Amino acid sequence: MQKYDLFNGKVNNLLHGADYNPDQWLHRPDILEKDIELMKKANCNVMSLGIFSWSTLEPEEGQFQFEWLDQIINNLYQNGINVILATPSGARPDWLAAKYPEVLRVNADRSKNLFGERHNHCYTSPVYREKIKIINRKLAERYGNHPAVIMWHVSNEYGGDCHCELCQQDFRKWLQNKYGSLENLNRSWWSSFWSHTYTDWQNIESPAPQGMQSVHGLALDWKRFSSDQTIEFYKNEIEPLREISPEIPITTNFMYKYIGLNYWKFAQEVDVISWDSYPSWHSDYETDINRAVDSAFMHDMFRSLKDGKPFLLMESTPSKTNWQSVAKLKRPGMHKLSSLQAIAHGSDSVQYFQWRKSRGGVEKFHGSVVDHVGNENTRVFKDVSELGAELQKITSITGTSVKAEVAVVFDQENRWAINEASGPRQEKKDYLKTCLSHYKNFWQQGISVDIINQEKDFSKYKLVIAPMLYLLKEDTAARLKKFVKNGGTVVSTYWTGIVNENDLCFLGGFPGPLRDLFAIWSEELDALYDQDSNQIVIKDNSELKTGQEYEAKTFCDLIQLEGAEVLAEYKSDFYAGRPALTVNDYGKGKAYYIASRNEEQFLKDFYYSLVSKLNLSKTIVSQLPEGVTAQKRSDKNYDYIFLMNFSQDEKKVDLTEELMEFVSGNVIKDSIILEKYEVKILKK
Numbered sequence: 034m035q036k037y038d039l040f041n042g043k044v045n046n047l048l049h050g051a052d053y054n055p056d057q058w059l060h061r062p063d064i065l066e067k068d069i070e071l072m073k074k075a076n077c078n079v080m081s082l083g084i085f086s087w088s089t090l091e092p093e094e095g096q097f098q099f100e101w102l103d104q105i106i107n108n109l110y111q112n113g114i115n116v117i118l119a120t121p122s123g124a125r126p127d128w129l130a131a132k133y134p135e136v137l138r139v140n141a142d143r144s145k146n147l148f149g150e151r152h153n154h155c156y157t158s159p160v161y162r163e164k165i166k167i168i169n170r171k172l173a174e175r176y177g178n179h180p181a182v183i184m185w186h187v188s189n190e191y192g193g194d195c196h197c198e199l200c201q202q203d204f205r206k207w208l209q210n211k212y213g214s215l216e217n218l219n220r221s222w223w224s225s226f227w228s229h230t231y232t233d234w235q236n237i238e239s240p241a242p243q244g245m246q247s248v249h250g251l252a253l254d255w256k257r258f259s260s261d262q263t264i265e266f267y268k269n270e271i272e273p274l275r276e277i278s279p280e281i282p283i284t285t286n287f288m289y290k291y292i293g294l295n296y297w298k299f300a301q302e303v304d305v306i307s308w309d310s311y312p313s314w315h316s317d318y319e320t321d322i323n324r325a326v327d328s329a330f331m332h333d334m335f336r337s338l339k340d341g342k343p344f345l346l347m348e349s350t351p352s353k354t355n356w357q358s359v360a361k362l363k364r365p366g367m368h369k370l371s372s373l374q375a376i377a378h379g380s381d382s383v384q385y386f387q388w389r390k391s392r393g394g395v396e397k398f399h400g401s402v403v404d405h406v407g408n409e410n411t412r413v414f415k416d417v418s419e420l421g422a423e424l425q426k427i428t429s430i431t432g433t434s435v436k437a438e439v440a441v442v443f444d445q446e447n448r449w450a451i452n453e454a455s456g457p458r459q460e461k462k463d464y465l466k467t468c469l470s471h472y473k474n475f476w477q478q479g480i481s482v483d484i485i486n487q488e489k490d491f492s493k494y495k496l497v498i499a500p501m502l503y504l505l506k507e508d509t510a511a512r513l514k515k516f517v518k519n520g521g522t523v524v525s526t527y528w529t530g531i532v533n534e535n536d537l538c539f540l541g542g543f544p545g546p547l548r549d550l551f552a553i554w555s556e557e558l559d560a561l562y563d564q565d566s567n568q569i570v571i572k573d574n575s576e577l578k579t580g581q582e583y584e585a586k587t588f589c590d591l592i593q594l595e596g597a598e599v600l601a602e603y604k605s606d607f608y609a610g611r612p613a614l615t616v617n618d619y620g621k622g623k624a625y626y627i628a629s630r631n632e633e634q635f636l637k638d639f640y641y642s643l644v645s646k647l648n649l650s651k652t653i654v655s656q657l658p659e660g661v662t663a664q665k666r667s668d669k670n671y672d673y674i675f676l677m678n679f680s681q682d683e684k685k686v687d688l689t690e691e692l693m694e695f696v697s698g699n700v701i702k703d704s705i706i707l708e709k710y711e712v713k714i715l716k717k
């Protein structure tokens with residue numbers, strides 16, 4: 034497999050480092066000196082600098098102070114530590130907000146924000162765009178050719194929207210560009226409903242709690258616009274960086290489960306994907322195994338955004354996360370396990386928020402490598418430095434990637450539309466959770482999976498799983514059919530093919546343009562109360578165990594057959610005996626339709642059967658014990674296998690071939706024991 038080079042030849046090892054905020058400590062040269070000593074002890078080779086430094090870099094309008102940053106960067110470089118240099122747009126100086134109030138955000142309820150917090154800026158404001166471009170240019174001119182600087186970290190966790198008049202004007206232009214005429218817009222938005230027909234572009238306003246909330250096409254377009262506008266803002270930010278330092282790759286750190294941006298679109302504009310991961314390990318509402326599944330899904334998604342190119346774990350906590358409802362400490366072993374989990378799924382770095390704990394401010398209790406005590410004699414520091422040492426030993430993994438035969442479609446626009454929909458249940462629509470419940474079965478079997486949106490290429494997979502694809506684009510339907518016709522297998526569920534990309538229901542029967550692919554017609558969707566359930570019973574001609582029953586809850590789709598074969602049927606209620614699971618031969622492939630939301634065991638059995646039927650390749654051939662997964666990165670010569678135990682118990686993994694322990698070189702036969710939270714890296 035192809036090996037990637039994220040840094041244009043400048044780096045060929047895994048990165049290990051943290052967000053470093055020396056601007057908070059300029060009055061303490063002793064601490065800055067100590068930092069360097071500790072960074073070396075922690076086996077760090079990179080620091081992200083300047084993320085929130087605007088007020089230190091430009092204390093007065095047009096008065097720039099770079100000398101402190103010169104010193105920090107030079108000092109890091111002399112000590113063998115590279116720099117990921119940020120642009121500071123994530124938070125602004127007070128003078129900027131005071132002199133140019135237009136830069137501050139307006140909320141959906143049209144209230145205007147005051148100076149404060151971060152990410153509190155309008156993405157449209159010409160003044161904000163101009164000011165950030167000026168300082169970005171200066172940063173690029175001064176540091177764009179510095180040998181320490183390996184990457185631009187543009188802004189920080191872009192997010193949120195702004196409803197000011199400048200944004201409204203741009204939104205109207207965006208709509209004009211998309212629809213051309215008001216007639217077309219009104220038809221696409223079905224705006225004659227409740228007399229919402231627009232007669233003037235100027236009358237269109239973004240959704241507001243005291244205004245428009247019921248035109249779903251408008252709501253979707255506002256989300257699309259806000260995402261596009263953020264990307265436009267980012268493109269304005271990077272202009273001087275590209276011009277002055279074209280060799281330095283650009284990233285911006287994405288967020289866990291963030292719903293506000295279309296990351297698939299954003300991904301096309303960045304060189305390297307990076308993201309910030311803060312799972313709530315050891316919580317009382319989720320097992321560590323399910324948490325690991327969720328985290329793995331996100332890593333796989335961020336890797337898939339750029340079709341397998343390694344990503345960076347830009348932030349994670351070395352111990353606790355102060356903003357979580359309970360900031361629990363990572364239990365022994367979890368730091369190494371969760372960090373190497375990122376590497377296993379395609380990250381080329383483990384980085385932290387943050388290097389040193391702030392003395393004041395809202396994040397003073399957030400985990401960091403160096404605690405308020407200020408030395409290396411802490412459990413966390415030892416964990417970090419041991420991990421750093423381990424990363425140095427597995428450096429040949431850098432640039433390798435993951436090849437998946439399976440893709441789960443998790444589509445952001447679909448997610449927006451599902452959340453907007455009123456009915457068939459207001460709660461527990463659970464799109465992401467449903468995608469995770471399918472994904473988990475591959476994780477548990479040690480099978481690599483890509484997480485893609487509906488616009489990605491399906492042709493490279495053997496199996497595409499598209500649960501709850503409520504919003505279905507015409508083009509997606511055509512591509513899915515082509516995929517199956519050519520021999521692919523697709524699995525979908527209830528609530529698929531309901532609306533088009535403007536959130537207009539398909540006429541002529543659901544699942545809309547996929548009706549012939551599944552050869553069924555979804556006549557009605559029953560929503561069940563939480564305490565209610567039905568059962569599905571496996572029929573005797575099927576691939577599953579005849580007579581086996583599974584509980585169905587929340588959603589039961591009442592479908593009619595149009596050529597599909599029935600694999601299971603409902604057991605009770607007025608729809609007893611009607612199909613609950615079907616398969617249709619379509620061209621050279623097959624299309625499965627799961628009509629109800631079934632208990633976990635159903636998906637487990639269903640996918641065990643499908644995996645063997647499709648002969649999908651597993652990282653480890655034998656069955657993995659519960660809570661243990663095996664993930665793999667490869668290059669031309671080797672597979673690097675990560676065996677990870679997220680359970681609380683010791684587990685034994687049987688091997689059917691000899692493997693080598695990567696670091697020690699020891700050959701392992703027959704089986705391998707993993708202690709609680711243990712991870713082992715093997716080479717093949």
Ligand code: GLA
Pocket residue numbers: none
């Ligand atoms: C009310 C309204 C109708 C419709 C129904 C829906 O009765 O008068 O226009 O919205 O609710 O339940």
Ligand code: GLA
Pocket residue numbers: 189190309311348354355356386396399
């Ligand atoms: C985010 C931000 C960081 C910090 C951490 C704390 O990831 O990017 O600046 O606030 O959260 O968890």
